Amino acid sequence: xxxxxxxxxxxxxxxxxxxxxxxxxxxxxxxxxxxxxxxxxxxxxxxxxxxxxxxxxxxxxxxxxxxxxxxxxxxxxxxxxxxxxxxxxxxxxxxxxxxxxxxxxxxxxxxxxxxxxxxxxxxxxxxxxxxxxxxxxxxxxxxxxxxxxxxxxxxxxxxxxxxxxxxxxxxxxxxxxxxxxxxxxxxxxxxxxxxxxxxxxxxxxxxxxxxxxxxxxxxxxxxxxxxxxxxxxxxxxxxxxxxxxxxxxxxxxxxxxxxxxxxxxxxxxxxxxxxxxxxxxxxxxxxxxxxxxxxxxxxxxxxxxxxxxxxxxxxxxxxxxxxxxxxxxxxxxxxxxxxxxxxxxxxxxxxxxxxxxxxxxxxxxxxxxxxxxxxxxxxxxxxxxxxxxxxxxxxxxxxxxxxxxxxxxxxxxxxxxxxxxxxxxxxxxxxxxxxxxxxxxxxxxxxxxxxxxxxxxxxxxxxxxxxxxxxxxxxxxxxxxxxxxxxxxxxxxxxxxxxxxxxxxxxxxxxxxxxxxxxxxxxxxxxxxxxxxxxxxxxxxxxxxxxxxxxxxxxxxxxxxxxxxxxxxxxxxxxxxxxxxxxxxxxxxxxxxxxxxxxxxxxxxxxxxxxxxxxxxxxxxxxxxxxxxxxxxxxxxxxxxxxxxxxxxxxxxxxxxxxxxxxxxxxxxxxxxxxxxxxxxxxxxxxxxxxxxxxxxxxxxxxxxxxxxxxxxxxxxxxxxxxxxxxxxxxxxxxxxxxxxxxxxxxxxxxxxxxxxxxxxxxxxxxxxxxxxxxxxxxxxx
Amino acid sequence: xxxxxxxxxxxxxxxxxxxxxxxxxxxxxxxxxxxxxxxxxxxxxxxxxxxxxxxxxxxxxxxxxxxxxxxxxxxxxxxxxxxxxxxxxxxxxxxxxxxxxxxxxxxxxxxxxxxxxxxxxxxxxxxxxxxxxxxxxxxxxxxxxxxxxxxxxxxxxxxxxxxxxx
Numbered sequence: 043x044x045x046x047x048x049x050x051x052x053x054x055x056x057x058x059x060x061x062x063x064x065x066x067x068x069x070x071x072x073x074x075x076x077x078x079x080x081x082x083x084x085x086x087x088x089x090x091x092x093x094x095x096x097x098x099x100x101x102x103x104x105x106x107x108x109x110x111x112x113x114x115x116x117x118x119x120x121x122x123x124x125x126x127x128x129x130x131x132x133x134x135x136x137x138x139x140x141x142x143x144x145x146x147x148x149x150x151x152x153x154x155x156x157x158x159x160x161x162x163x164x165x166x167x168x169x170x171x172x173x174x175x176x177x178x179x180x181x182x183x184x185x186x187x188x189x190x191x192x193x194x195x196x197x198x199x200x201x202x203x204x205x206x207x208x209x210x211x212x213x214x215x216x217x218x219x220x221x222x223x224x225x226x227x228x229x230x231x232x233x234x235x236x237x238x239x240x241x242x243x244x245x246x247x248x249x250x251x252x253x254x255x256x257x258x259x260x261x262x263x264x265x266x267x268x269x270x271x272x273x274x275x276x277x278x279x280x281x282x283x284x285x286x287x288x289x290x291x292x293x294x295x296x297x298x299x300x301x302x303x304x305x306x307x308x309x310x311x312x313x314x315x316x317x318x319x320x321x322x323x324x325x326x327x328x329x330x331x332x333x334x335x336x337x338x339x340x341x342x343x344x345x346x347x348x349x350x351x352x353x354x355x356x357x358x359x360x361x362x363x364x365x366x367x368x369x370x371x372x373x374x375x376x377x378x379x380x381x382x383x384x385x386x387x388x389x390x391x392x393x394x395x396x397x398x399x400x401x402x403x404x405x406x407x408x409x410x411x412x413x414x415x416x417x418x419x420x421x422x423x424x425x426x427x428x429x430x431x432x433x434x435x436x437x438x439x440x441x442x443x444x445x446x447x448x449x450x451x452x453x454x455x456x457x458x459x460x461x462x463x464x465x466x467x468x469x470x471x472x473x474x475x476x477x478x479x480x481x482x483x484x485x486x487x488x489x490x491x492x493x494x495x496x497x498x499x500x501x502x503x504x505x506x507x508x509x510x511x512x513x514x515x516x517x518x519x520x521x522x523x524x525x526x527x528x529x530x531x532x533x534x535x536x537x538x539x540x541x542x543x544x545x546x547x548x549x550x551x552x553x554x555x556x557x558x559x560x561x562x563x564x565x566x567x568x569x570x571x572x573x574x575x576x577x578x579x580x581x582x583x584x585x586x587x588x589x590x591x592x593x594x595x596x597x598x599x600x601x602x603x604x605x606x607x608x609x610x611x612x613x614x615x616x617x618x619x620x621x622x623x624x625x626x627x628x629x630x631x632x633x634x635x636x637x638x639x640x641x642x643x644x645x646x647x648x649x650x651x652x653x654x655x656x657x658x659x660x661x662x663x664x665x666x667x668x669x670x671x672x673x674x675x676x677x678x679x680x681x682x683x684x685x686x687x688x689x690x691x692x693x694x695x696x697x698x699x700x701x702x703x704x705x706x707x708x709x710x711x712x713x714x715x716x717x718x719x720x721x722x723x724x725x726x727x728x729x730x731x732x733x734x735x736x737x738x739x740x741x742x743x744x745x746x747x748x749x750x751x752x753x754x755x756x757x758x759x760x761x762x763x764x765x766x767x768x769x770x771x772x773x774x775x776x777x778x779x780x781x782x783x784x785x786x787x788x789x790x791x792x793x794x795x796x797x798x799x800x801x802x803x804x805x806x807x808x809x810x811x812x813x814x815x816x817x818x819x820x821x822x823x824x
Numbered sequence: 825x826x827x828x829x830x831x832x833x834x835x836x837x838x839x840x841x842x843x844x845x846x847x848x849x850x851x852x853x854x855x856x857x858x859x860x861x862x863x864x865x866x867x868x869x870x871x872x873x874x875x876x877x878x879x880x881x882x883x884x885x886x887x888x889x890x891x892x893x894x895x896x897x898x899x900x901x902x903x904x905x906x907x908x909x910x911x912x913x914x915x916x917x918x919x920x921x922x923x924x925x926x927x928x929x930x931x932x933x934x935x936x937x938x939x940x941x942x943x944x945x946x947x948x949x950x951x952x953x954x955x956x957x958x959x960x961x962x963x964x965x966x967x968x969x970x971x972x973x974x975x976x977x978x979x980x981x982x983x984x985x986x987x988x989x990x
Contacts, residue, residue: 053917053918053920054917054920054922056925057916057917057922058909058917059925060922060925060928061900061904061909061913061916061917061922061925061928061932062860062900062901062903062904062909062913063858063859063860063861063899063900063901063929064860064901065860065925065926065928067862067926069859069862069863070859245960246924246926246960247862247864247870247872247924247926247927247958247959247960247961248862248864248924248926296924296925296926297924298924298925298926299923299924299926299960299961300924301960330866331864331865331866331869331870332866540924541923541924541925541961542923543920543923706919706920707920709920709965709966710920710923710961710962710966713962713963713965713966714923714960714961714962714963716963717960717962717963717964718960740865740866740869741865741869741870741958742869746958746960747963747964748954748955748956748957748958748964749950749951749952749954749955749957749959749964749967749968750951750952750955752963752964752965754947754965754968755963755965778963
């Protein structure tokens, strides 16, 4: 019985189809008679469109339609709005006197291109080859203009928007500026660093794509979209077309990875919908890989001027940051989120009495940025964990001792952070100890000496982290349970798995709470016609929030069914309890199974809201607070000083995610996050040239980790139940990506310190490490 | 020019009319209709399209269909027999070697090729053999465990003939 329940390493229900090659991703289906579409993209980062002649393409073989920005504007198709403005709270908000300059991305640009890859024209033809050939016949005359791509150069660079000449979309601040200034004035020591969080490209292995169908008889669209947020995409489509949401059905099957990049509505989805409506045929578009690099929103990209004020006992008095965040050319759907979510975590696991972060979110001639695994939290944690190491070095304290001295003490919980978060109790010190033991940190000096004897530099890096995730701040998820007369249960849920294994996780909850075997459980996600509402998947909230909704719906279902069972058992309702898959009369052996109760309900004429006979229950769960997972990462690296090559020798992470729903799925989430964080730290460099051309637009140029780049991961759960939801769990999807970049770079800096390198920015590619070593050698006159 | 191409696909001989310039990947997905083999990049960078040709792993996105004339091609659809997963698939299932599942067919075929050549590969050998396949979800640890599981289970099976096949 227990094999499929909670806390068990249940292998996934998703696997049989995916392992046999029977998954259904967007490019695995083509409706009969579908047309194929291709996007013509801007070749310049910044240019005026002097003229555009689409006529040669319109007359090309097989072409059914060509759309330009002018066509779209004439058709009244709106631009994509930002769905989350910079937050205003008691602790934070837009700077006084400033305002949010939202610049919305059109599906097709009409007069001026603002990043390489921006959509200029959309060609629809009978075959993809015909559409490709025709797109090359479109004649566009561009007047190139100067471009700026780096966020801290943006305020002095060529304006992306003429009416925002300083290239600032918004100035936002959090914390207490006056208290922070006085703490700095009284400081014994100030530690300063300029810290760069490199721009990341998300690279889910399945590229984005869309198939749009228009049903003229009902005036409705069906859009097949691999997305993390089906209902969010539907809402955005309705906004763009200026119609009601009921006009769209968004359908999602298997999603080949998301990581935040498949959260929002993109131009090509709008274009497919326009063409399907106009042409009365299905229209399919799937990005090739270079389009994915050029057209998918990017992540991270932040420059932080950070300062720590210390007293004479090496305790932190205050933290101050001046951040430049790169929004790209437009405010993406959730573009304002990472720059404002990162500073929220700036105090991390430490007691920092005063804090102030000033953010300038800047426009540049680059692809818009949007959430990427952690959505700002990894950026914020990276800055503070780098500063902690820098401060330890400058005070001569061991980095771990320095951190211990500044941890939020156990008696301070529940703890209100200077950014306004209310942390659940966290056992920071114990988790550090556990990680040290597991990593055999005591043996590190010997391992370093051994490496040195062989001419290699070995370093140990630590990073602590705590984050807020798993819902909160008014987010909710809804769960519908539909019971068939034979006792089979269908769960309709608004979250959307894109690799996490939700079908399995939700099935485990229903198995545990209703005693149903998996074959009697069906999970429905990704169909906005069947699932009434949905927040979708992001922010590590699917199971804390969606799982909570399922538990509450089960409770309601049991209450709904109990009178029917009681009637059948000829007992009073209050004497009936639900246990081990059956309603039982307390203190007797009288019982009726869940399935028999369901059959009886149907026989009595109970009808569900979908018209079918049977029972149903609905629940919405809105967590009262976020969940606060935390942990410690230890990374050991070896650097070859001759080549600059960095090898991860060992990696240990200890994390508190509350109760563990499925240790296999949990390890999968943590490992994946670690790999993405280590990729950003060691390998992945998004490079633009001076004219704004994206140089890293293939897997040969943008180096994401391969099997021989990564170590075995030591991951250990540390369990304290979360108070925030019925399953006692904390969000786990983003933790790995938050802890691993600072752990890795602190390790690299620890290794390089003996060679005179005391500052270094990600990524630690061999060339960059080699250059840092060389510069230090020249500086020392060696 | 279109020619008749005769080859073995997943154990069965077949003949298709194939233009000279069609890649094996597109032929398998679009003409034959086997969509298990995936397109992950613009050519030779990610391994999602890995199939076996005469038992060796090949990137079908860099292979012209015409070059498999008279040869044997195996795709991920060939592995499960009679409804049972092959060892390597079972390993991916038990150890969570797959998350979103998009790179999975390519990784399974690359792993299958490795195990045929080296039934007892070390962790380093597995990391090297799978180095041409990109997975963005797993961090590879669980994939390596999956391959080791398949190697050990396969060895255990051949050691005890009483065990049912697969």
